[in-house]
Amino acid sequence: MSGITKEYCHSYTLTAGECNPQGMMPVTLFGARVIEVATFHANELGVGYARLVTDGLAWVLSRLSIEMYRSPEVNERYTLRTWIEGFNRHFSERDFEMTDSTGEVIGHARSIWMAINIKERCAADLAMLETLRESVSERNCPIEKITRFTPITAGEGVEESHYRFRYCDCDFNRHVNTLRYMELLLNQWDMNFHDTHRVSRLDIAFMHEAKFGEEATVRVAQAGENTFNAEICGDDVCYSRGRILFADSRYKN
Amino acid sequence: MSGITKEYCHSYTLTAGECNPQGMMPVTLFGARVIEVATFHANELGVGYARLVTDGLAWVLSRLSIEMYRSPEVNERYTLRTWIEGFNRHFSERDFEMTDSTGEVIGHARSIWMAINIKERCAADLAMLETLRESVSERNCPIEKITRFTPITAGEGVEESHYRFRYCDCDFNRHVNTLRYMELLLNQWDMNFHDTHRVSRLDIAFMHEAKFGEEATVRVAQAGENTFNAEICGDDVCYSRGRILFADSRYKN
Numbered sequence: 172m173s174g175i176t177k178e179y180c181h182s183y184t185l186t187a188g189e190c191n192p193q194g195m196m197p198v199t200l201f202g203a204r205v206i207e208v209a210t211f212h213a214n215e216l217g218v219g220y221a222r223l224v225t226d227g228l229a230w231v232l233s234r235l236s237i238e239m240y241r242s243p244e245v246n247e248r249y250t251l252r253t254w255i256e257g258f259n260r261h262f263s264e265r266d267f268e269m270t271d272s273t274g275e276v277i278g279h280a281r282s283i284w285m286a287i288n289i290k291e292r293c294a295a296d297l298a299m300l301e302t303l304r305e306s307v308s309e310r311n312c313p314i315e316k317i318t319r320f321t322p323i324t325a326g327e328g329v330e331e332s333h334y335r336f337r338y339c340d341c342d343f344n345r346h347v348n349t350l351r352y353m354e355l356l357l358n359q360w361d362m363n364f365h366d367t368h369r370v371s372r373l374d375i376a377f378m379h380e381a382k383f384g385e386e387a388t389v390r391v392a393q394a395g396e397n398t399f400n401a402e403i404c405g406d407d408v409c410y411s412r413g414r415i416l417f418a419d420s421r422y423k424n
Numbered sequence: 425m426s427g428i429t430k431e432y433c434h435s436y437t438l439t440a441g442e443c444n445p446q447g448m449m450p451v452t453l454f455g456a457r458v459i460e461v462a463t464f465h466a467n468e469l470g471v472g473y474a475r476l477v478t479d480g481l482a483w484v485l486s487r488l489s490i491e492m493y494r495s496p497e498v499n500e501r502y503t504l505r506t507w508i509e510g511f512n513r514h515f516s517e518r519d520f521e522m523t524d525s526t527g528e529v530i531g532h533a534r535s536i537w538m539a540i541n542i543k544e545r546c547a548a549d550l551a552m553l554e555t556l557r558e559s560v561s562e563r564n565c566p567i568e569k570i571t572r573f574t575p576i577t578a579g580e581g582v583e584e585s586h587y588r589f590r591y592c593d594c595d596f597n598r599h600v601n602t603l604r605y606m607e608l609l610l611n612q613w614d615m616n617f618h619d620t621h622r623v624s625r626l627d628i629a630f631m632h633e634a635k636f637g638e639e640a641t642v643r644v645a646q647a648g649e650n651t652f653n654a655e656i657c658g659d660d661v662c663y664s665r666g667r668i669l670f671a672d673s674r675y676k677n
Contacts, residue, residue: 186463186464188596191594210440221498229440230440246472338610341445342441342444
């Protein structure tokens, strides 16, 4: 196979309109860019949406870990680089690096992608993409892999809230979108907390599809000074579990 | 003034991950692209965020009208073109055209932008940007201007729901983001309705800033077979009023 590109880069400009109330790139925007450059690279490698849909399959994000060391400035150009770290019949591991306009590394991400059968809504075999193995890169992603999460037990120190999924929470795959789960977690803290803390690492695993109209319970449990475990559960399944690590950060008005 | 560019174009690829459950570009994504290319053009003209902040001002979107004739296909390249239709001390009128990969026009938008004083939270005089008048384009935007809205009176045929604004609803200007108001309106209909209707025109006016933690009442009143008036109000102010026109559209699973 000639002409395979083991890495893909795309540059963006951070606009004021995209920033969070603290004037920084929201971790959800980093997440959106991760999904976008993964899509562009998969398309270039011939394993994107167009290829999978011919088998009745679609890519879904299974796990995501993001570390942000610094946000680009407003109007600053930044670049996302992506490469495949590993591939097997069950999933593809894809890593990301974000650099600012001077080339300094300001963030990393790790992701695990699976394919689902669109009609059956079950995990699909990726054996037909075996040639992807040739596209696996040697580049190292220095952040820790996502760890397993254990369920949160209701009780002292656990905060709970409820949310019913609505139309704009759902995406092309007709289930609740990745970025909405992330927002639902970030929404568990108020403006004052976000004015004094920034997300330094976010891990999230997507376990069961949530659908339009379903009601979720969001639970957050403090697990360290600035570390919180979180889960988003339905009546008898857990949609998503995650962990957020905050760093102290002072918003200057 | 030499080298002024009366028009600005930017091309994008519609990814599967960005599509709505009907496999189309959401009207909110068209809105996000409108805001983005307006930002890029303003930066190029030297009247962007960086210029306004030196006077303690920020651009805010005051009104937006969108018409979508068709969505780009998944993985299709599309282009947004923007130009200034008018400019005075109080506001700037900026228009948009969306074309697909063959150059066919598939959408238009009209927008009115004002500047606010970031500290005082009041409308600011734009006289210092007087040279913008030289950038006004002769290009025509064929869609109707946004009309005035009248308040919705609670009563028969009016549906009401409640929503409390949370962290991720707020943006750089520390108030609720434009696109969130649009989502709040679209969320008044269920998946089944959206599977049989697509937004053909959306008008929205932003009247008062909503802030973190405030509770809103969303009211929708049917004004024609596929036309709805809507408003998002707080305790004693109306944050936003709008109108949505749907067209029949059949989602093919």
